[in-house]
Amino acid sequence: MAGHHNILIIGGGTAGITVAAQLKLKDRSLDVAIIEPSEAHYYQPAWTLVGAGTFDQESTRKPEADYIPKGVTWIKERVASITASDNKVRLESGEDVTYDYLVVAAGIQIDWAKVKGLPEALGKGGVCSNYLYEQAPYTWEVLKSLKAGDKAFFTQPNTPIKCGGAPQKIMWLTADHLRQNGLQGKVDVEMMSPGTMLFGVEVFRNALLKVQARYGAKWSHHTNLVEIRGDKNEAVFDLLDPETGAVTGQRVERYNMIHIVPPQSAPDFIKQSDVANAEGWVEVDKNTLQHTRFANVFSLGDSAGTPNAKTGAAVRKQAPIMVANLLRVMKENKLTDDKRYHGYTSCPLTTGYGEMLLAEFDYDNNPDPSLPIDTTKPRWSMWILKKYILPTLYWKGMLRGRA
Numbered sequence: 123m124a125g126h127h128n129i130l131i132i133g134g135g136t137a138g139i140t141v142a143a144q145l146k147l148k149d150r151s152l153d154v155a156i157i158e159p160s161e162a163h164y165y166q167p168a169w170t171l172v173g174a175g176t177f178d179q180e181s182t183r184k185p186e187a188d189y190i191p192k193g194v195t196w197i198k199e200r201v202a203s204i205t206a207s208d209n210k211v212r213l214e215s216g217e218d219v220t221y222d223y224l225v226v227a228a229g230i231q232i233d234w235a236k237v238k239g240l241p242e243a244l245g246k247g248g249v250c251s252n253y254l255y256e257q258a259p260y261t262w263e264v265l266k267s268l269k270a271g272d273k274a275f276f277t278q279p280n281t282p283i284k285c286g287g288a289p290q291k292i293m294w295l296t297a298d299h300l301r302q303n304g305l306q307g308k309v310d311v312e313m314m315s316p317g318t319m320l321f322g323v324e325v326f327r328n329a330l331l332k333v334q335a336r337y338g339a340k341w342s343h344h345t346n347l348v349e350i351r352g353d354k355n356e357a358v359f360d361l362l363d364p365e366t367g368a369v370t371g372q373r374v375e376r377y378n379m380i381h382i383v384p385p386q387s388a389p390d391f392i393k394q395s396d397v398a399n400a401e402g403w404v405e406v407d408k409n410t411l412q413h414t415r416f417a418n419v420f421s422l423g424d425s426a427g428t429p430n431a432k433t434g435a436a437v438r439k440q441a442p443i444m445v446a447n448l449l450r451v452m453k454e455n456k457l458t459d460d461k462r463y464h465g466y467t468s469c470p471l472t473t474g475y476g477e478m479l480l481a482e483f484d485y486d487n488n489p490d491p492s493l494p495i496d497t498t499k500p501r502w503s504m505w506i507l508k509k510y511i512l513p514t515l516y517w518k519g520m521l522r523g524r525a
């Protein structure tokens with residue numbers, strides 16, 4: 123038995139560390155433990171900029187040990203299963219940890235193998251992805267080697283993903299790089315997406331359509347990447363019926379660059395546990411973040427079964443609400459009256475080098491601005507926010523429980 127903790131947090135990523143830090147700021151005496159196998163903590167939002175050659179890869183990774191809050195126990199292991207009916211978590215080592223309260227913050231699982239041939243092809247021959255720390259610099263290698271006559275594809279899977287804007291952010295940056303190097307119109311730039319529209323929120327969609335027109339980029343809806351033939355530089359896409367989503371045929375394309383956003387899903391150990399909903403995510407109330415069947419279980423971030431766009435910005439709004447509700451449940455066995463999450467998320471859409479549009483919206487796709495300026499237009503100030511201010515806010519504020 124690896125022990126018992128009053129509050130046990132699974133995952134020491136964005137959500138896990140933020141929650142642990144906020145709990146300890148509220149009450150130093152709390153017994154909190156984090157289960158996290160990784161020695162490193164990553165600032166994933168900057169990987170888009172790494173892939174575009176405008177951010178230092180190494181500065182997106184810092185030792186996890188530096189961010190485990192003082193007084194919090196770090197269990198450096200991977201969780202194998204959760205049995206909430208027994209208040210128990212099993213580690214991959216076979217040991218059990220029991221808890222009074224559980225916070226599930228294990229992120230999202232990347233399913234590379236769901237695209238045939240992708241695991242073997244990734245990282246060579248023009249097949250790149252910003253979804254891994256190790257891979258993001260290769261995107262830049264491929265991007266800067268594009269030449270007249272080449273074809274560059276960008277993909278989006280038919281699953282939920284973290285950072286819904288990431289597929290197109292790197293496309294706009296690539297298009298801008300080509301423009302700056304006299305290659306606009308000479309390299310084909312095309313998004314292959316299973317969706318029906320460029321962005322779900324109208325006001326931002328309209329702005330992004332102007333960006334698309336500016337670069338002359340193509341956007342193919344109702345397409346889904348299913349295979350990479352790395353030896354032939356070919357990508358195979360299913361063509362989907364717009365009404366039913368049924369596969370109606372296939373399109374095979376030769377690529378010089380293909381930036382892949384891989385299929386993603388809830389971590390397998392959550393899918394197989396009693397805290398999961400039908401889709402495999404942790405079944406929490408979308409406003410209180412408390413589990414709908416186990417009152418001592420909470421979840422936030424990418425693992426949570428909340429219908430918001432999965433981002434670190436969403437975690438920033440969720441964490442104080444979840445912490446307040448957890449503490450109230452611990453003290454008085456009831457939720458707070460006023461701490462509710464309404465789906466806030468934000469997507470910093472880099473539309474070119476030196477400009478960004480900040481899409482902030484809620485569960486109902488209503489714009490939910492937090493800044494006193496109009497962020498529906500690409501702006502230089504938002505680029506500065508993304509490149510310099512947000513990383514500092516993350517490492518120094520959010521992970522310390524202060525932002």
Ligand SMILES: Cc1cc2nc3c(=O)[nH]c(=O)nc-3n(C[C@H](O)[C@H](O)[C@H](O)COP(=O)(O)OP(=O)(O)OC[C@H]3O[C@@H](n4cnc5c(N)ncnc54)[C@H](O)[C@@H]3O)c2cc1C
Pocket residue numbers: 132133134135136137138157158159160165166167168169170199200201202227228229230252253254284285288389391422423424425432433434435436437468469470
């Ligand atoms: C390319 C890219 C661009 C992005 N851009 C943005 C952006 O511009 N803005 C934004 O807000 N967000 C962005 N995001 C999304 C953001 O990084 C995530 O939404 C955020 O990190 C979610 O936090 P989390 O704690 O839920 O998951 P994570 O931060 O991923 O943490 C999950 C943790 O759980 C751990 N874990 C996993 N399995 C287990 C297990 N079995 N046992 C124990 N621990 C486990 C992992 O090691 C990890 O440390 C981007 C992400 C990517 C990849």
